[in-house]
Amino acid sequence: MQNVAATVLAQYAASPRLNALINSFNAALSPDSFINDFYDLIWNIDTAEKYGLDVWGKIVGVSRRLTVKDDFNYLGFSEARMDNPVMDDPRPFNQAPFYSG
Template structure:
């Protein structure tokens, strides 16, 4: 503490032994560094890391672990009916059996801020565009198009990575009640293969 002497009762204020013990203890456990570290690592979402970001994720309702869409592999229909052919699939590279992907701190921080923005979103197209730029502004152009028929189109003018596709499909992008949402990717990607039939 800064003024530890003010915390000592008046009847013990002149005891040299007690003051030596208290001042030595204060120097040994000075909480200022711990308080600063706590603020930077947990309390401030702009600088939080690891466990601190996990806490913020629980607060806004998102998880660090996302399901990454599996890319179809090259094969023949006799062996695997859902395999892809020349020019469509890639050779199996020995990737793990799980499609779970744990986001890095920076990617998870972007997801947390986007979800927090969606939680307080004002329902405007401008607000949706701000959320998109927060998430994907460094990847390329992305924006929302109001089709004037109770539908919205999210337009992404870049090729999203597997993590980007998972963030898009995680439900963090808000949509107004009663409005149907479509996604357009330029260059085009196979929506059903990359996102699966559940994403609408």
């Protein structure tokens, strides 16, 4: 209901109460802000947030949860392991990255 005059009959078009009621109804239920929010938060992939990213993830088949397997060999010293050496033992300099936590 963007045009109040086209909404009411001609005999009630001059009624200030009816016009105020229709205008307040328009303001309360205007879809403009909903459409803008829907476009910005869900439809536009560059500006999508939370739920919108979940929707896009389902569409393209990619989860927002990233699972990384931590199987690196880290820098260490020979004293770190006392038993027979295996592949996941600590490595010397220039052989493996530092362990950060």
